Amino acid sequence: MDEHTAPGLAFLGPPGSYSHQCAVERFEDSVWYAAQSAITDVFHAVSAEVPFAVIPQENSTYGSVVDTYDSLRSPEAGQSVFVRGELTLSVKHCLVVRSGVKLEDVRRVMSHEQALGQCSRFLSEHLPGVTRTKVPSTSAAASAVLCCGEGTDEPESAAICSAHCASLFDGLEILRHDIQDEASNTTRFYILAKSLDAPLPGSSKQPRRQRALIRVGNQVKLQREYEPPSTSHSTRIITSTLLTTFGCPPLRIDRRPSLNDIPFDDVYFLEVGDLTLPVTAATIKNCEEEWLQRLQNGVEGINAAGGEATILGVW
Template identity: 50%
Template sequence: MADLPLLNKPAVAFLGPLGTYTHQAAYEKFGTDVEYIEKNSIAEVFDSLSTTVDIGIVPQENSIFGPVIETYDCLRRDDPIFVRDEIVLAIQHCLIVRKGVKLSDIDCVMSHEQALGQCRLFIEKHLPHASLKKMPSTSAAAKALLSSPLTCAAICSKACLTVFNGLDMLNEGIQDQHSNFTRFYVVAKPSNNVPSMTERRTRTLLRLSVDVTNKSASIMALLAALRMDCISRNLIP
């Protein structure tokens, strides 16, 4: 007898749509053990923690573009939110096609404008005669493949393969730069399993507010008084 599907799976909200890198980070963390709920903004992810979902996945910082300010703004709310874990994802653009299509068949490449630019060298070397079509997002490009000619390809995350049936990945990691990483926070409301402070070495995320001119010095003095080592800090106005 086949195993019965799990009932009442935990709900995980993420910055959508399906097939984005946030979705990929969530899937690599939780797999098929949860129900994924896409949201239109980071603020919506935080709002849903109070109502419909157990866990949220939000981008915190990118190695090239820096901190995600909207995430920090949401963490500054009065609502008690805990960062339970973090996920570091290497941003790897993939060349996706419909099943059976070969690299030599491709005459059109679709993706978000930034992704097309980030894969310029690969396109110039392997698809020099292909036309480029800008799409609202990388996942929108993957979705468009399903109704496009077989000679079209999309540049997107490999998470799109779990969202849209009938697609194959020809190449992974086709971006020009391979040092692009994004850290995501796993956020949740308080519960009975709040991390204990009894262990000598505990990694903790603190939100501190100081009303003085030299904020950096005041924060470091406070951490020193608490005998806490500061790994990194972000000062947000």
């Protein structure tokens, strides 16, 4: 799909990354794809021209994707960029080298930090003492491997990426398949959009909305000089009221340092969802309205208690 007939979707490039694979599986040719060179760039690319994005959020082996939560701390989140959906992808990693290079020749392994973390046992067992170098994406690692080794200033290197990614670059060879530590290795992605409620492209059926991501921080004016982390205001709000605030327990809680430049001032990310709402085609609209009202009430409750809550997305 070209730029004149379809909306743009930003992803962590170059093509061949897991983000790309996941986005193409969901959006096919309903969008044109705008490759970005870092996760924070993907987040900030969301705009009138590129109204959608896909970013990795969490991995079943290695946990939260830090750059994604750091982007969600920014003021644009919940203002001009919203979380509008989730996708999951089964992730099978390969060890990839320039054709002809042997395992014993490899002096450096490059990949996205998530991929290095997801293959940590394999690396310790099969490439002990070999330098592990973080690069912005698995596909950036695959492309970089071609510029390493004999005749260059770079040490002979391997990349961790998917088999599909390896097939996109001439001159690469897969040395090992399935090197992830856990066979069930799965990554969850967020779909981002410029609008909180405009329909997403590519799928005629819009799922009913029953999930949300809420950011809870401190009101800076209420923050005293220095409070030890365990008593910070947002921590107290989270631990004392969370189970009741939205009328359902949170499905996940993440925490990152706030952008307030106050030591140990944290911001929390709560995914909430009520999977018990009885929904039929006839009641879907009412359920959605009730859910949005519950979210709004919860946010007001947190703000009244001295927190600063923002709805970052609903899906």
